[in-house]
Amino acid sequence: MTIRLSLSVAAALLAFATPQAGNAETLKIASPQRGSWEGAIPELGKQQGIFQKHGLDLEILYTSGGGETLQIVIGGAVDVGLSAGTSGVFGAYAKGAPVRIIGASSTGSAELFWYVAAKSPIKTIREANDATVAYSTTGASTHIAVMRFIREYNLKAKPVSTGNPTSTFTQVMSGQVDIGWAVAPFQLDALNQGQVRQVASASDIAAIRQQTIRVQITNAQTLADKKDALTRYMRAYRETIDWMYANPEAIPRYMAFSTFSEGAVRRMMKDFIPKESLQTREIRGIKEGMDDAIQFKFLTAPLTEQQLKELIQIPPS
Secondary structure: HHHHHHHHHHHHHHHHHHHHHOEEEEEEEEEOOOOOOOHHHHHHHHHOOOOHOEEEEEEEEEEEOOOHHHHHHOOOOOOOOOOEEEEHHHHHOEEEEEEEEEEEEEOOOOEEEEEEEEOOOOOOOOOOOOOOEEEEOOOHHHHHHHHHHHHHHOOOOOEEEHHHHHHHHHHHOOOOOOEEEEEOOOOOOHOOOOOOOEEEEEEHHHHHHHHHEEEEEEEHHHHHHHHHHHHHHHHHHHHHHHHHOOOOOHHHHHHHHOOOOOHHHHHHHHHHHOOOHOOOOOOOHHHHHHHHHHHHHOOOOOOOOOHHHHHHHOOOO
């Protein structure tokens, strides 16, 4: 009887400590690039019941890039924005936008690459003089990378905002844009089939390899009002990443959600997105990110230590 009583008490305590599904708190999430591996983390975690276990229900909408995500977070339309360009966030904060960073989203950025149609005479990004080079939206990580290419290689290329990877592919194949951008596994099938050729990767630029170029953000008022929920969100997000890299069910689930081929997904996992690139606990390369923001006119001066402390508020593990 003592054992049964102890078990009953333990069960009651567990029920008290764990948020119940019926009382789940809803968070609205903006995720760029529906179908990307990084952007699928909230969706797969929701399917697996991981966020529900942490007392959360997610409403997920998809944007065309980090710049668009930043704007709707600033406006308070969503609670969390994934994959916003770090330099763009620095610039928005410096201009008084009520934005806060609650975690890293992508570090190293090997998953971002640029390509041309197979018939293009361009062999590498260094040959992109007088060419149009795509990026998603202003202030996004793709925008910063393109500006980096132009600066590093002294190019006379023209950056062009093309939106998401699907619309970008259409513009490349129809000849509207010379060099398109993609995030793996987008366009990996086209690469494998010889329709397009890769000419650059964001990680070609040495400074980017150790830099957090995309972050997770929230509105300052949301952080004040929902700090506990955001802490639980980040814990569930990290748990989902662990599941995605450890559980064999993750890839079939992702393929069903994204509709990408198994070959593209396997190549993505092998060559483009190591687990460490999705770490959330540390914003790396802050100085380099601020230098970029100044160089490309998102910032007029580096943020101070006090400003960085206010801007970056990553919940504890």
